[in-house]
Amino acid sequence: MDTITVQPLQWSELSALAPELTLVIAAVLISLIDLLLPKRIHREWIGILSLASVLFSLYFVVSTLADRYTQAVGGEAVGALQLLNQSYRVDDFALLLKVLFLVGTAFVILISMGSMKDDELPHRGEYYYLLLPAALGGMMMASSGDLITLYVGLELLSITSYILVGMKKNDRRSTEGAFKYAVLGSVASAFILYGMSFLYGMSGSTNLIDIAQSLTTHVAAFQPLIYVSFLLLIVGLGFKIAAAPFHAWSPDVYQGAPTPITAFLAVVAKGASLAVVFRIIFNVFFGLGAESDTEGQRVFSIYNDVTIMLLAIAALSMVVGTTMALRQKNVKRLLALSGIANAGYLLVPIGLNILGNTINASVFNAFWYYLAAYLFTTIGAFAVLMVVSRVVGHEELKGFAGLYHRSPWLAVAMTVFVLSLAGIPITAGFFGKLYIIVGAVAAHSIWIAIVMMLTSVISFYFYFGFIRQMYMRHGQEGKITVLAPQGSVIAICVLFVLGFGLFPNEVMGWLNTLFSIPGDLFTLTP
Incomplete structure (x- = not known):
């Protein structure tokens, strides 16, 4: 019987987990502080401590990225650091996504401060510190190199999200949304776990790299089960990212949840689930079914089918999300339907078949760029909605x-966010969609590029509905007061949306220097 030798963590390796450990320690300490603080002390202090914890964790991530970037510029080979018996990976893929998750969480905490009444949100302390394990779950999902680690991160994010959705007191929509989200989310988790069990049964391992090697060796024997495992996984993860046809929960949950939590679900939870899809596709199903056709050309039958199914889900999400939003008048439901369409856009770079072309980082770069654009645009739009509502x-x-x-400045800010969502030039959203479309054309998937362009044009109708209301309609009299936390988030989001739109090549150049698919996703410790 083979024995497995597990190497203990070294101090140098433990430092690589500093971002995660920061959130774990902070969540425990802040929960104890909230328990011991007298009731007369306002719980906004818990929000400040939670925000500081997230920023401290972000500092560790950015420092690690800066060191790796310096090494890459100097010509050094920077591979993936694998911890905990190769179940946890610290690579540029994970680090870049963690930056977005932590920035999104920090924005959510910031826009929550002073925006909700005590009778509306009685458990304010819990509301703030529960965002820390939620963000930690997303970070674990991005770094997972093992099915067990991945599932632990998924459930950590999911369970805390269920609680946060139902935090509003005496609100029937919040209770209904939380119940629907918890029930359907549990079913989705069961699908994911069932799909993972097939992968484990075929390979005898939960490590993603070991699974890929085993499936490649025994692909002929397990071909039907490989398809079954993929379908089960994509059904469960399709729910988590609110992709059609697994999207029905999204409008109700988004409308019932507190607005900052809606923003968290739209950006951090969706991004973490997409990171899992990316990791599984490229670490498990990439290149499966290799064989030669009648003309002697190398084909990859299973991988080809997987990419086609992903692109079909992406196209359906774009069409369903866009068409359903045309007659929507509730802003949170409208942004939920917009999120379904954007889930389709974000699935495109993951679903492109890049074999037969040069394997490079362009698909991930386009994915990260558009996710970053979507983060700043969506959180900014929700912050404006909070002020107006x-x-x-x-x-x-x-x-x-x-x-x-x-x-006027609030209207101009919302205009910037709307133009970015619609994909109008000089905004981050325009270049994000452009990079994805260019990648689709380069991968000879012109049909999905056409679907993207058509749905983007159709979306102008409901996005420009905001502009009609803000500039061409008469509303209530009197000026609107913007609280400092919401105002700062709106201003920062506007700057990043315009900055990404004005200097896209600089951002993509930085990503190209830092990240490569062979170097980050397929290598072990150098």
Whole structure:
């Protein structure tokens, strides 16, 4: 019987886990502080401590990325650091995504401060520190090199999200949304676990690299089960990213949840699940079914089928999300449907068949760039919605009527976010879609590029509905007061949306220097 030797963590390796350990320690300490603090002390202090913890974790991630970038510029080979018996990977793929998850979480905490009444959110301390394990779960999903680690991160993110969705007191929609989210989310997790069990049964391992090697060796014997495992996984993960046809929960949950949590689900939870899809496709199913056709050309039958199914789900998500949003008047539901379409856009670079072309980082770079653009655009839009809905008392599109006359800078900021979502030039959203379309054409998937362009054009109708209301309609009189936390988030998001749109080549050049698919996803410790 073979024995498995597990190497203990060294101090140098433990330092690589500093971002995760920061959130773990902070979550435990802050929960104890919240328990011991007298009730007369306002729980906004818990929010400040949670924000500081997230920023401290972000500092460790950025420092590691800066060191790796310096080494890459100097010509050194920078591979993946594998920890905990190769179950946890610290590579540029994970680090770049962790930056987005932590920035998104920090923004969510910031826009929450002072925006909700105590009678609406009685457990304010729990609300703030529960975001820490949620962010930790997303980070674990991005770094997972093993099915067990991946599932632990997934459930950590999911369970805390269920609780956060139902935090609003005496709100029927919040309770209904949390119940629906928990039930359907549990079913989705069961599909994912069932798909993982097939992978384990075929390979005898939970490590992604070992699974890939085993499936490649025995692909002929296990071909039907490989398809079954993929379908089960994509059904479960399709729910997590709100991709059609697994999207029905999204509008109800987004509408019922507190607005900052809606932003968290739209960006961090969706991004973490997409990271898992990316990791599984490239570490497990990439290049499966290699054989020679009648003309002697090398083909990859299983991988080809997997990419076609992913692109089909992406196309369906774009069409369903865009068409359903055309008649939507509730802003949170509209942004939920927009999120379904954007899940389709983000699936395209993952689903492109890059074999037969040069294997490079372009698909991930386009994926990361668009996810970053979507993060700043979406969180900025939700922050504006929070300001407007607090004044008008509802979340309908008509609440934006006459916004330009009441708060010109807020209207201009929302205009920037809307133009980015629509994909108008000089915004981050435009170049994000452009890079994905160019990648699709380069991979000879012209049909999906056409679907992207058509759905983007159709989406102009409901996105420009915000502009009609803000500039061409009369609304309530009086100026709108913007709280400092929401105002700072809106301003930062505007700067990044325009900055990414004005200097896209600089961002992509930085990504090209730092990341490569063979070097980051397929290598062990150098």
